[in-house]
Amino acid sequence: MVDDEPQIVRALRINLSARGYSVLTAHDGTAALKAAAEGRPDVVVLDLGLPDVDGTEVIAGLRGWTSVPIIVLSARVDSADKVEALDAGADDYVTKPFGMDELLARLRAAVRRSAVVEGEDAVVETASFTVDLAAKKVRRDGVEVHLTPTEWGLLEILARNRGRLVAQKQLLQEVWGPAYAKETHYLRVYLAQLRRKLEPEPSHPRHLVTEPGMGYRFEP
Amino acid sequence: MVDDEPQIVRALRINLSARGYSVLTAHDGTAALKAAAEGRPDVVVLDLGLPDVDGTEVIAGLRGWTSVPIIVLSARVDSADKVEALDAGADDYVTKPFGMDELLARLRAAVRRSAVVEGEDAVVETASFTVDLAAKKVRRDGVEVHLTPTEWGLLEILARNRGRLVAQKQLLQEVWGPAYAKETHYLRVYLAQLRRKLEPEPSHPRHLVTEPGMGYRFEP
DNA sequence: GGGTCGCATCAAGGCATCGTCAGGAAGTTC
DNA sequence: GAACTTCCTGACGATGCCTTGATGCGACCC
Numbered sequence: 001m002v003d004d005e006p007q008i009v010r011a012l013r014i015n016l017s018a019r020g021y022s023v024l025t026a027h028d029g030t031a032a033l034k035a036a037a038e039g040r041p042d043v044v045v046l047d048l049g050l051p052d053v054d055g056t057e058v059i060a061g062l063r064g065w066t067s068v069p070i071i072v073l074s075a076r077v078d079s080a081d082k083v084e085a086l087d088a089g090a091d092d093y094v095t096k097p098f099g100m101d102e103l104l105a106r107l108r109a110a111v112r113r114s115a116v117v118e119g120e121d122a123v124v125e126t127a128s129f130t131v132d133l134a135a136k137k138v139r140r141d142g143v144e145v146h147l148t149p150t151e152w153g154l155l156e157i158l159a160r161n162r163g164r165l166v167a168q169k170q171l172l173q174e175v176w177g178p179a180y181a182k183e184t185h186y187l188r189v190y191l192a193q194l195r196r197k198l199e200p201e202p203s204h205p206r207h208l209v210t211e212p213g214m215g216y217r218f219e220p
Numbered sequence: 221m222v223d224d225e226p227q228i229v230r231a232l233r234i235n236l237s238a239r240g241y242s243v244l245t246a247h248d249g250t251a252a253l254k255a256a257a258e259g260r261p262d263v264v265v266l267d268l269g270l271p272d273v274d275g276t277e278v279i280a281g282l283r284g285w286t287s288v289p290i291i292v293l294s295a296r297v298d299s300a301d302k303v304e305a306l307d308a309g310a311d312d313y314v315t316k317p318f319g320m321d322e323l324l325a326r327l328r329a330a331v332r333r334s335a336v337v338e339g340e341d342a343v344v345e346t347a348s349f350t351v352d353l354a355a356k357k358v359r360r361d362g363v364e365v366h367l368t369p370t371e372w373g374l375l376e377i378l379a380r381n382r383g384r385l386v387a388q389k390q391l392l393q394e395v396w397g398p399a400y401a402k403e404t405h406y407l408r409v410y411l412a413q414l415r416r417k418l419e420p421e422p423s424h425p426r427h428l429v430t431e432p433g434m435g436y437r438f439e440p
Numbered sequence: 441g442g443g444t445c446g447c448a449t450c451a452a453g454g455c456a457t458c459g460t461c462a463g464g465a466a467g468t469t470c
Numbered sequence: 471g472a473a474c475t476t477c478c479t480g481a482c483g484a485t486g487c488c489t490t491g492a493t494g495c496g497a498c499c500c
Contacts, residue, residue, distance in 0.1 A: 083325040086326060087325055087329075089332075091333060093326075099302075101300070135383055137383075137385070148488085368477080408458060409478080423460090432458070
């Protein structure tokens, strides 16, 4: 959050913090570039009327090394300014005075967009095997293990809830559908298959643990 | 370009065409969704006040299968409308009347952003063939292999998601359109053609791998 | 000790999905 | 208008997955 007007910085900080964002602030362009390099923000809100350097130079300075979303704030409604800032690499341009709702919505849109880009591969590791949730791959001792759709469906839910107990009913409903909530036999068959494929000692599972009477737990 | 006011459509078409854009137009939401599915635009400019369906529904309809940038045009300045449209998945929101300069700058910004996403390694190599995503060309043993548009569409998605499993539904929706999500037979036919053209042993594919019941995977 | 309940394991049949081939419709090019 | 390309569709056999039943084991209650 880059602005030289303390009251705006303050208002934004309060609003953003209340919504769970963590906020870094800077009051001029030089400090902004430094803070961005150190803090690696997920999105930048940049006021154009800074005391030291021109706003477009800050944009250019950021764009030199990062594609972080930049939302420009400005009191200037002249379209030439907007064009200049956007063409310099800004992602959005909001004129002051602005509605907090709108700024937050534009912020969400910017973050959402860049989240898609990152598409990080969430990988869950255990002592004996590795689950790549994005690629839908499982490796054991480096070699890839083939899973059937049902096996993968089960493992995926357990891995996404790793460390937590997942109820039998939930597993059945999410993998087989709402009508199968009581077919607990399916779980036994497929958990046995998963253990045979993944556990070092299938009969003494260490990662795919049964919680008798309740459900199953993935222990990383 | 989706708007029910002919004069706006006309003004935009002239301006955009003069700058080298090719423009598809639609005058209501239904036609817009159809045109987008067929024409695969690089960016969508969408007026919210359409005669048939609500604008946010058009946004939702697009977001169901594509992440194409959507710039919303609207006469409504109320911030609640902006928030609704942006949260529905729009990338930008411009209020009428708008400056053509500004709209064009926002358009450039939107296209630039999505270009960055695409700018991953443009060349994907395997042991037996090479895919050049930027040039849309495939070479095998140095010689160029001709692919039909559909074959290329499939290979492109798989190559961009190399290493990752791509669901059948996603392939069908992105290549054939949202209405074809269940025509899995198409995939079998075209994967067979791609394998025949690219794999050393088409009946034992090593790079275009089937994951039964789930989808397909490109292994570099 | 007998009975019940929940869990693990194994095996086998039915059936959904996959790969393949081929023919015809629609559109393009010359 | 003929030759060609591309796409869609149907038929067929084969693979492998899901389901289901049978059996054994341990924990717990009576």
